[in-house]
Amino acid sequence: MVKTIAFILLRLIATLLAVTFLTFAMVALLPGDPVDTILGTGPRPPGIEEQIRADLHLDDPFLVRYVNWLGDAVTGDLGSSYITDQPVADTISQRLPVTAQLAFMSIFISVLVAIPVGVMGAYKQSKWQDSVSSAGVQVALSIPNFIFGIFLIWLFAVKLGWLPASNWNRLSDGVVPNLKTSILPAFALALGQMAVFSRLIRSDMISTLQENYILSARAKGLSDRYILFRHALRPSSLSLMTIIGISFGALLGGTVVIETLFAIPGLGFSLINAINGRDILLIQGITVFIAVMFVIINTVVDLLYAVLDPRIRRS
Amino acid sequence: MENEIRVGRVPARHEVEGEALLVVDDLRTSFAVAAGSVKAVDGVSFELYRGHTMGVVGESGSGKTVLSRSVMGLNTSANATTTGSVLYAGDQMIGKSSKEKKILWGAEMAMVFQDPMTSLNPVVTIGRQLTEHVRYHLDMGKKEANEVAVALLQSVHIPEAEKRLDNYPHQMSGGMRQRVCIAIALACGPRMLFADEPTTALDVTVQHQILNLLAEQQRDRAMAMILVTHDLGVVAGRTDDIMVMYAGKAVEKAPTGELFAHLRHPYTQGLLWSIPKVTQAKHTRLNAIPGRPPNLIDPPSGCKFAPRCAYAQDICRVEEPTLRSIDTPDHVFACHFPVGTPEGEEAFARNVASDYPPALAAVGKLRASEEVVG
Structure with a gap:
């Protein structure tokens, strides 16, 4: 166990070094001068440009800046935004709960829909139920999530008037107001995922149903539903676990479009603003944070394999 | 200890005798494939009495596994068709919906499968696999079912039975797993047990134990049993009747003693010869039957065994x-020139005289087996 944890930590550190270095390098290569961004286009007092450069160590060589930043980051200081002067760590801690909640909800919705659909597709393989769900999956995959988001806004906010079209109520404002603003974007994000998840369960399930132990379960006279959900589902959900982990990580940084569409103050929203404004430290901070989350989530997925399959557990 | 366990009903002795539990008539199962229709079971009939054991013997591909699954009604692949009649305790199985069959499966008739390494679910505890159908069929609570499970594990001679309930299959050896599979099959007290090559995947030493266990349980519970195997040696001392199958058909059927005393079909003879003997010299060639079983989509006309038969005319x-x-x-038996009859001897002599290869091969085997006997 100690060895496993040490290995996980080592992998985490290596990944983070690579990620921070690469993002630092890429941001440095971006055209545009941060000083121009900070000062805007108005008249500049003489000498201020040089002062900013000195304050922010912009004239230091790339590697020196990277090492300095890394040293601060280890102590939890991710620097402050050039533009708003707000500490990057504060921005992240404000924005993260919003995006994490969206990601979690959309994964939850996807899995909730994908399991019955995928299991039925496998159980009724090549029958009409399977054809219908396959067609549904094709449609779901070919609709971009922001188009689906616009449709949801049109239907539930404009036509039916049940839910607000945009904005965000924090969880601290109450669960119901929060759900009212989060359910539509979560669904918009879930559409493509549920299609992928259900296909994955279906194909894994089809091969599981060929297993001898399924035949022996049938020979015991157990009901089909019991066999599907209590015998076949668990061995058929290992690749789903992997994809859930990856999707979760991807959602943390990839909800930009939906956050913009629904005017949600999430991490993606901040990231896109930071990129537009060349707010290097903010870009850096958010990227690193997402990378950390990604690695942590994948570690959790690795541990969950053992929950699903006792053969992976070490006694 | 072993005799304490009595799950479900066990028929009294007077119930056991004289009444056919299973009457199979002209059972046919075919699988539709791209190239045509594979007649895996092609018109098999037999009767099985309560408390009796029948051995079904044949090479791989002779249809014996499909036969036992067809009797149970367990062939559910979309391309399988089963016709004929299977009367179980007077009740017609063919044409029953799977919902109706599920009432019997596990409770009245149960199956032990060939490979214990794959026929237990790797992610489900032994305890749940032992109790889920007991709870379902016999409507038992969890605690009661667990007690039954422990008793069952003890009855199949698994040590530390209580501890095993929380184990997963991968924590047990092949022989142990097959014991668990047998316990699962016995759990609801079935009257009819199908054992489909239950020892083929096991070590030789373990095979013997498992066969003894099956015989012991069959006797104690007065179950009817169909023991499917490719090894005549396995069924020799453990069955009341033997049915030899070839290319989906029964080619010889007899009470066990009678079959070994006066075997009639050249295929049965071939199977018997192919059992290696300890008394044979080292590095003796195995006496395999020459050739292979026929293609069941487009089988040869006439006797399906003729191309491999030393007696064929x-x-x-x-x-x-x-x-x-x-x-x-x-x-x-289904043969024009049966073994041990004047016609048969004559046909064999004629084939030897004309250098017919299967006959020449048989001469060698005959000599070898006689040397061993002599």
Whole structure:
């Protein structure tokens, strides 16, 4: 166990070094001068440009800046935004709960829909139920999530008037107001995922149903539903676990479009603003944070394999 | 300890005798494939009495596994068709919906499968696999079912039974797993047990134990049992009757003693010869039957065994023999030139004289087996 944890930590550190270095390098290569961004286009007092450069160590060589930043980051200081002067760590801690909640909800919705659909597709393989769900999956995959988001806004906010079209109520404002603003974007994000998840369960399930132990379960006279959900589902959900982990990580940084569409103050929203404004430290901070989350989530997925399959557990 | 466990009903002795539990008539199962229709079971009939054991013997591909699954009604692949009649305790199985069959499966009739390494679910505890159908069929609570499970594990001689309930299959050896599979099959007290090559995947030493266990349980519970195997040696001392299958058909059927005393079908003879003997010299060639089982999509006309048979004559390649008997009515076989009859001897001699390869091969085997005996 100690060895496993040490290995996980080592992998985490290596990944983070690579990620921070690469993002630092890429941001440095971006055209545009941060000083121009900070000062805007108005008249500049003489000498201020040089002062900013000195304050922010912009004239230091790339590697020196990277090492300095890394040293601060280890102590939890991710620097402050050039533009708003707000500490990057504060921005992240404000924005993260919003995006994490969206990601979690959309994964939850996807899995909730994908399991019955995928299991039925496998159980009724090549029958009409399977054809219908396959067609549904094709449609779901070919609709971009922001188009689906616009449709949801049109239907539930404009036509039916049940839910607000945009904005965000924090969880601290109450669960119901929060759900009212989060359910539509979560669904918009879930559409493509549920299609992928259900296909994955279906194909894994089809091969599981060929297993001898399924035949022996049938020979015991157990009901089909019991066999599907209590015998076949668990061995058929290992690749789903992997994809859930990856999707979760991807959602943390990839909800930009939906956050913009629904005017949600999430991490993606901040990231896109930071990129537009060349707010290097903010870009850096958010990227690193997402990378950390990604690695942590994948570690959790690795541990969950053992929950699903006792053969992976070490006694 | 072993005798304490009595799950479900066990028939009294008077119930056991004299009544056919299973009457199978002209059972046919075919699988539709791209190239045509595979007739895996092609018109098999037999009766099985309560408390009796029948051995079904044949090479791989002779249809014995499909036969036992067809009797149970367990062939559910979309391309399988089963016709004929299977009367279980007077109840017609063919045409029952799977919902109706599920009432019998596990409770009345149960199956032990060939490979214990794959027939237990790797992610489900032994305890749940032992109790889930007991709870379902016998409507038992969890605690009660667990007690039954422990008793069952003890009855199949698994040490530390209580601890095993929380184990997963991968924590047990192959022999242990097959014991668990047998316990699962026995759990609801079935009257009919199908054992489909239950020892093929096991070590030789373990095979013997498992066969003894099956025999012991079958006797104690007065179950009817169908023991499917490719090894005549396995069924020799453990069955009341034997049915030899070839290319989906029963080619010889007899009470076990009668079959070994007067085997009639050249295929049965071939199977018997192919059992290696300890007394044989080292590095003796195995006496395999030459050739392979026929293609079941487009089988040869006439007797399906003719191309591999040492006794085959021209008529065998044209006219398919039907089951008949000579002097003992319960010993039937499908052969024009049966072993141990004047016609058979004559046909064999003629084939040897004309250098017919299967006959020459048989001469060698005959000599070898005689040397061993002598």
